[in-house]
Amino acid sequence: MHLPHQRGPLHDLADDPAAYDAVLADVVGQALARLTSEGSLENPAAIEDIGDTSLGITSLLGLAWQRTKDPRLPEALLRSLRFHLRERVFTEDNPGYPNLTVRNSGLPYARYVLAPGAHPIGDWPSTVWALLQAVNVVETADGLIHDELRYELVELAHGYWRWLTEVTVFNPQDAANQAIGCVVGGLMLARHLPSGEGESVRKRAMDLYLNEIRARRIRDRGAALPPEHGGAYDNNYGPISLSFLAQAHRVSGEEVFAEDGDALARYIDARLCGSGFDIGGPRYSEQHSAFEAVLGLRYFGRRIGADLGRYSGDTRWGRHAVGQDGGVDGHFAFMLVWQIQDTAGWHRTPRTEPVRHQLRAGTVTVSFDDRMTPSVIEAGGTVLVAAAVERRHGFGPVTDGFLLCRPMGAVRVRDHRSGDLAAKLVSKPVVGRDHVLRHVQSLYVSDGTRLWMTVVVERLDGERYLLAGMPYVVAEAGRFRRTGDLPPVASAGDVRLTHPRADVPDCFDARHDVTQQQAAFALALDPRGYGNPDEGWSHVRTTTALEAGPAPDAPEGLDVFAVRYGAGTEPLSVLCEHSAEGLTVRTEAFTAVLGGPDAHGEPELTLVRGARR
Structure with a gap:
């Protein structure tokens, strides 16, 4: 058997303009064929992580229109945008959501699962992703949406930001990638608000980063790292945090994001094998991300002079999220937008100076x-x-x-x-x-x-x-x-x-078709996706x-x-x-x-x- 989520170096994916145009053309083709009479661009197989998906493809249509001026795109973009504004904005509290600090606020949020009370714990990150998709639509659809619609979309994004930072616990899952993503959303939103409101949002975003994320960094292998699901680094989400740090630096110019990104990038470089393999994490020890990691690995790889693109990603998601039916999914589409906008290429040679770890x-x-x-x-x-x-x-x-x-x-x-x-x-x-x-x-x-x-x-x-x-x-x-x-x-x-002689969960026989992550989740205190595989693996007695x-x-x-x-x-x-x-x-x-x-x-x-x- 092969590891299911480590499928090849990310820098092997072509990243020249023609390659990205081909990616966008494929997305456009699937989107136009999928667009429903209501205007939905959601993957029909999607149930979870659905709150940002249609809006994500809308942003990709806007980017494709900027690059090609394809006359089929304006109508599809407007119909899909109106669908999100009409059908995917929730203002009534989700039953069972445990993290509210203000009830019945009336502020908008996105749902992880559409049905009321169905897995509401995912609503905070889903609202972060919807905020980022909304701001991207404002920017990529510039010239396509009229002033009233643009105002409505900016107000929605502002409402998402307020819900994330005023009426619910900030970063309730203790997940750096989600928290830094929220900060990026605030920084990007601030550029589209009137000067007074924009400066207030920008200041709040920086305060959150400095006091709620950076001040809580965890040290590992000599590096201070943003905490991810209770641990210092996760093989799936760590590179995603790096991408958010890259975007934060790109849009704000604040040196703190560059410094922290450099530190995380050097840490990742010291972990990765030359082949791109790595293992370990408090959420997914063996699962690797893909297109979500490209911006950060490429941006900071150039900064520190390291071949971070050797990171072996799940190339099934090499360009964008993919649904169970194999079709495009708009979840996290902002990462594809940003990596296309970041036109510099990969640094492809290893660092030569010795590093401690x-x-x-x-x-x-x-x-x-x-x-x-x-x-x-x-x-x-x-x-x-x-x-x-x-x-x-x-x-x-x-x-x-x-x-x-x-x-x-x-x-x-x-x-x-x-x-x-x-x-x-x-x-x-x-x-x-x-x-x-x-x-x-x-x-x-x-x-x-x-x-x-x-x-x-x-x-x-x-x-x-x-x-x-x-x-x-x-x-x-x-x-x-x-x-x-x-x-x-x-x-x-x-x-x-x-x-091992015993065939029991705390004995790992490498000859069996079981991965380290599977064995670790079997011993963790909570099930896959919630349990800590690093903690679970620590209970292994012999291997x-x-x-x-x-x-x-x-x-x-x-x-x-x-x-x-x-x-x-x-x-x-x-x-x-x-x-x-x-x-x-x-x-x-x-x-x-x-x-x-x-x-x-x-x-x-x-x-x-x-x-x-």
């Missing part, structure tokens, strides 16, 4: 979590994620079933490059069941096609091995095929791939695991574990010995010296190509 060289990537333990390793086309043993997740030495990877003090990191070699040395203090403080030094070296991981620790007692990851997917032709097979690896000691035994002939008092990931037929030879400079590690490809701490307590690292004898 990633080692990337060629087709090899190691992404590190907040504890500087690998979360994902990609080498030789295989992606390994953190394995679990006795409910402890990560990579690192295991002694008598206890994984030593959680730091009990400062974690030191040293990067070094020599020719085609890139290296990172991670030193961390750890404590085991015996309450003895040990120092684990993990050396990661890559030549761009293979990865050597050498782990050195004070001698351990009992049965010991290196937990070296869980093989999870193989990258092939832009897709990710699930795997539970032994990857191409070599070890200085014995190497084996083990699988398929690559285990490497200690290397022979380690220096006295030390255990050395060494694994080489990636293709190669030659055996892995590792020799470690003390020298005047520190601990020397020799392999068939390089010699590294792990030196003592410098004046600031940081470990020294030197590296040369080829084995020194």
Whole structure:
């Protein structure tokens, strides 16, 4: 099986004017064929997320008219706009909506589901999306709608804004993408209001961003991030937040959006494998967005000089939302409008400067979590994620079933490059069941096609091995095929791939046709879409695991574990010995010296190509 939502790098989608004209032409063709006698452009299969859909396609018709002056579009646009104003604007409180602070306000809002009381919890984000679609129609249909209709639409958008910010709890789902989207709606709306009202809305939007979103950022991997569904980052919604930050900067020029977008973009870049794979999140750990992420990844990829377009998106939604019938859906159409208006292209080359939470060289990537333990390793086309043993997740030495990877003090990191070699040395203090403080030094070296991981620790007692990851997917032709097979690896000691013996929800056997996200939701406190898959996955007790035994002939008092990931037929030879400079590690490809701490307590690292004898 293949992962269903990671289907290919987004920068592989053509983004030249001719490509976008073709996208719009397809949307126009479907819209004109779908337009009902009432003026609806909604996908007939849509039930949820319906509040903004017809209006979204209306905005795309306006953009298409701007670019082509197609004479069929003005009438269709006006009919569909009147349909939304007549049939999709609600002013009576939705029964059961729990987040009102003012009842019976009479202000307009959009419904997530049309029927009264049916899933009202989605009305807040649906109203954000309707606000953004409405402002886009004001701008793309300029010259097509008369002054009275334009005034009515602007007043509707203003009413949406007031409902979002005056009569209901702001950001009730604790979802940064929704909250930043609301701020963008206010900033865009302000440009179309009389000066006094516009300045008031703009000020309120900035206050909300600074005090309700930015002030509540969560730190992860050294970055301060807008909180998403209670966590720091979500693989589906994080890039969508980046797109909203891009639009906020484009329309306001406020530097705070650029600064925060740069920080989030660098964070995403450090997470992503070279293939575009990533995993983890409090809402959807494995599901990736698509067209909704393009603007942010492209805009901030240019700013930070990174190939963020490698993000593997769900290309079924590569251009716009798609309904269950395969037809266009107008949900989130504002993102397509904005990415077409942002005419600059992708930055397509990787960042070259070392970053703390990633080692990337060629087709090899190691992404590190907040504890500087690998979360994902990609080498030789295989992606390994953190394995679990006795409910402890990560990579690192295991002694008598206890994984030593959680730091009990400062974690030191040293990067070094020599020719085609890139290296990172991670030193961390750890404590085991015996309450003895040990120092684990993990050396990661890559030549761009293979990865050597050498782990050195004070001698351990009992049965010991290196937990070296869980093989999870193989990258092939832009897709990710699930795997539970032994990857191409070599070890200085014995190497084996083990699988859980029990077939129970808290044991994950990678050979089964189940994804990490499915298993995580099964263990989460709430069902899919509401539960936290990161929290659910933390309850996994054991997984398929690559285990490497200690290397022979380690220096006295030390255990050395060494694994080489990636293709190669030659055996892995590792020799470690003390020298005047520190601990020397020799392999068939390089010699590294792990030196003592410098004046600031940081470990020294030197590296040369080829084995020194």
